[in-house]
Amino acid sequence: MEIDSIERNEKLSPVKLHMTQYLVAVVLVILGVGLWRLQVLGATGWRVLAEQNRIRKVPVLAPRGKILDREGRIIVDNYPSVTCYLLREQQKNLDADLPQIANGLHMTVDQIQAIIKHFQLAAKYQPIPLKQDITPDEQAFVEAHRNELPELETLDEQRRLYPRDGFAAHLIGYVGEVSENDLNQSRYAAYAPGDVVGKSGVEETYDEILRGVDGSRDMVVNSHGKEVGLMGQELAQPGQDLRLTIDLDIQMAAEKALEGKIGAIVAMDPHTGEILAMASRPTFDPNQFSVRLTKAYWQSIMENPDHPMMNKTIQAQLAPGSTFKVIMTLAGLQENVAQDMHVQCNGGATFYGHFFACDRHHGGVDIHNALPYSCDTFYYTLANKLGIDTIARYATSVGIGSKTGVDLPDEAAGVMPSEQWKLKTQHDKWYAGETISVGIGQGAIEATPLQLARALGGIASGGALQRPHVVFPTELTKDQLSAVQSTYPGSGEKTVPLTPENWQIITDDMAGVTGPIGTAAAAHLEGVDFAGKTGTAQVMSHTALAMSGRGHNTEPNAWFVGIAPRRNPDIVVAVLWEHGVWGNNSAKLAAQVVTAFVNKQRAKAGNLQKVAEKPAETPAGAGGTAPAAPAGQ
Structure with missing residues (x-):
């Protein structure tokens, strides 16, 4: 139961x-x-993951395009190099291998750890560049330790080869590894840590064209990480070669003229805006940046008070001195004020209770000898008649106080003062006495060498100003050209009103500057219609100079802007020699560049008669100009 x-x-x-x-x-x-x-x-996805366990994707870096001069001569090339990479796919304790790796690659453990930390957010399959441009003995180390250090791999690359001694360095720029700062910007959205990008100059502006498209090789590896076969590959697309408007012969003349000096020279074709030469001193070695930059070299640059990294042709914003008198002459003639002006120069004049000095007693001065003499008294008087806003209107019309739009990064705009400018920037009214100094290119006015080259070259071309550029527009697609011009906006092409009569007066007066009575008589070129304007710009007031005493860094800046021929010129050259004392010293440097240009043009035309070389420039501190003219204003 x-x-x-x-x-x-x-x-x-x-x-x-x-x-x-x-x-x-x-x-x-x-x-x-x-x-x-x-x-x-999920079969496809798991198959991919399985493939990734036995396939290593090895990058194939695209060589950057070469940079050529206007005649196709190579300025920047590439050379074969080997880089050592660290593979993080290996199932190994990397920390245990770091001392041996550091010893073999002549690095420190701290350096390697810093590099690994920099790439910690990158995908694990992405190799980390440990050391670029490794030596043959370092390559031998990697090969000899393949079995015990399978995480090391070498890769053949094409690395940048720049001219020696910083030749054209500011124009060309340099390349370097993309920084974390860069990666946060929208323009670098397509880049990854470790990518090499243009950092300044042409290399930066035209990076997308020059850099090409990287490829890759899918390598079959065994359980020890050793490559045993090729699964497939995607070929790299080399970067596009880029032809510049630069003429190597003119560039070499500019570089030679600036040797041992601090300053800048830029030469341009005023008809087209094509830049023929661009040099800045002191310079730097871009080859130092194409591999991992050493702390010692970077520190030496940063501690240099003369700013080697600054492209002074487009970034040095300084008082233009008497070169500004050409623009004053334009304003005075177009306003019908200067034609009948006659001034008695007794070494200066008094305005608003203050005496403004002139370097010499020029006696009677009119519009025809004011520019060759560079008579301050005449231009003080003209400035007082015109007023600051009229002066500013003409100066801004020829580009003073605004970017030219050159296709190079970090161009400075300069400053053209006016009543509105002072009220906006200093919250104060403009005083009439301030206008007097502006009339001779002093006071608050600041300009770059390229701005002055474009302005005076445009005036000499009948008022036609072109946008300066270092790459031929015909070398670019329509979209590429549009992108560059929108990235580097400027005043572009424009025409400034200038009557034929006034144009003739201005250009004849500029020719007088290099004539017997002119401030640049020592720069006269026999048989060449070479004209221009000198400028000597004080870097500190007479009162401050008296208190501090004279020294090299207190000497005036020497300017010169030259053209050849005087009307519708084929070349304009702007020279800034910092602390070069007198403008006629810079005129001799410009004459060297114009000589190189004219001799080359004559040789092309079959004319073997060369322009005689100019004598060396007057040493800093020495005067020496034509009689009855200021000492190289």
């Missing part, structure tokens, strides 16, 4: 039995669906 009772109790009720069956069925369905998803729907 008890046994029957127990058997009845052990039997499952039908309800419980059905529930158990349903539960088992549900579990089986879930397992079936899961297996189906893994083996059917």
Whole structure:
């Protein structure tokens, strides 16, 4: 009886039995669906993951395009190099290998750890560049330790080869590894840590054209990480070669003229805006940046008070001195004020209770000899008649106080003061006495050498100003050209009103500057219609100079802007020699560049008569100019 009772109790009720069956069925369905998803729907994904376990993607870096001069001569090339990479796919304790790796690659453990930390957010399959441009003995180290250090790999690359001694360095720029700062900017959205990008100059502006598209090789590796075969590859697309408007012969003349000096020279074709030469001193070695930059070299640059990294042709914003008198002459003639002006120069004049000095007693001065003499008294008087806003209107019309739009990064705009400018920037009114100094290119006015070259070259071209550029527009697609011009906006091409009569007066007066009575008589070129304007710009007031005493850094800046020929010139050259004392010193430097240009043009035309070389410039501190003219203003 008890046994029957127990058997009845052990039997499952039908309800419980059905529930158990349903539960088992549900579990089986879930397992079936899961297996189906893994083996059917997820087959492709798991196959890819499996392939990644045995395939290593090795980057194939695209060589950057070469940079050529206007005649196709190579300025920047590439050379074969080997870089050592660290592979993080290996199932190894990298920390244990770091001392051996550091020793073999002549690095420190701290350096390697810093590099790994820099790439910690990058994908694990992405190799980390440990050391660029490794030596043959370092390559031998990697090869000899392939089995015990499978995380090391070498890769052949094409690395930048720049001219020696910083030749054209500011124009060309340099390349370097993209920084974390760069990666946060939208323009670097397509870049990854470790990518090499243009950092300044042409290399930066035209990086997208020059850099090409990297490729890759899919290498089959065994369980030890050793490559055993090639699965496939994607060929790299080399960067596009880029032809500049620069003429190497003119560039070499500019570089030679600036040797041992602090300053800048820029030469341009005023007809087109093509820059023929661009040099800045002191310079730097861009080859130092193409591999990992050393702290010592970077520190030496940063501690140099003369700013080697500054492209002074487009970034030095300084008082233009008497070169500004050409623009004053333009304003005075176009406003019908200067034509009949006659001034008696007795060494200066008094305005608003203050005596403004002139370097010499020029006697009677009019519009025809004011520019050759560079008579301050004449231009003080003209400035007082015109007023600051009229002066500013003409100066801004020829580009003073605004960027030229040259296709190079970090161009400075300069400053052209006016009543509104002072109220906006200094919250103060403009005083009439301030206008007097502006009339001779002093006071608050600041300009770059390229601005002055474009302005005076444009005036000499009948008022036609072109946008300066270092790459031929025809070398670019329409979209590329549009992108560059929108990235580097400027005043572009424009025409400034200038009557034929006034144009003739201005250009003849500029020719007088290099004539017998002019401030640049020593720069005269026999048989060449060479004109221009000197400028000597004080870097500190006479009061401050008297208190501090004279020294090299207190000497005036020497300016010169030259053209050849005087009307519709084929070349304009702007020279800034910081602390060069007199403008006629800079005129001699410009004459060297114009000589190189004219001799080359004559040689092309079959004319073998060369322009005689100019004598060396007057040493800093020495005067020496033509009689009856200021000492190289």
